[in-house]
Amino acid sequence: MRPLRVTVLGLIGIALGLLGFAATQLSDRASSATPVLPYSALGSVAIIAVFTLALGIRVLRWRNEETRTRMIDPIFAARTLVLAHACAYAGAVLLGWHAGVVADQFPVWAARATSPVVLQAIAMMGGGIVMVAIGLLVERFCRIPPEDTDEGDGGGKGAPRTGDAEGGYA
Template identity: 60%
Template sequence: MKPLRPWAVGLVVLLAGLVGLAGNLAAQRASAPTPVLPQSAFASIAAISLLTLVLGIRVLRWRNGKRKHMLDPIFAARTLVLAHACTYAGALLLGWHAGVIADQVALLATRAGNPVVLQALGMMAGGVAMVTIGFIVERFCRIPPEEGDDGEDSPGMRRRPGRAPDAEGGLA
């Protein structure tokens, strides 16, 4: 599985922000309520983030040597997929609610202490937490190099042109 790319996550945040801005404008024109997740979503965000972190710590502990038994590779792969999903879900939350707040900036002076804006700020914080936990758990799931793997002669590694191995097998 390919590692997360920060630019791709940033692009998701940006696109979700534009969609959130457009959604809030459409809601205002239709006299609908501001499209912000309810406060009960905080429990879901916390549960998903905590579960991802706990599973990631299990993989990290096994990787760092606390090996009572062999770790199921499917478990580790599922943990990695969960970390990626957590990151992208957090990016969507962050972007959407940032777009909603961007549209509400002009109204902040007249609506000081607006519960919708505070709720959107809280959802943005939850999105940042999910993205952060996703990146951290992805690091937990990385396999360290095996002993003796220097990366110089390993398959898939490219040598610089014009350099050949010397008599001991190293690069000259």
């Protein structure tokens, strides 16, 4: 599995920001509600983020054990890594969409002291930032550092394969 790239997450955020901006423009023209997730969605974001972090900590504890008496289930580690990637991508989507909404609503927000729609969008942007951060962190937890070899030629059993210079995943 390829590591997450911050540039790809940024591009996703920018693309969804443009879509969020356009959707807000269209909903305003149609006199519809602004397309923002409610505050209750932050509960779901928090549950997903905490669950991802808890699974990542289990993998990190195994990785940092001095003497490994047991092997970690490779399916568990792979699922944790996939969950971390999904968390980061979902966070980029939430952050981008709601940043587009805030960008569209900013002139209205400046005219009114507090706009509940903008405050909801800012809260969801914060949730998106947390999800991206936890996704990137748990991905790092799942990374196994390359092992040192006793042989001078570097072709020993523990040497990383070509392309694994930074180590593989747990």
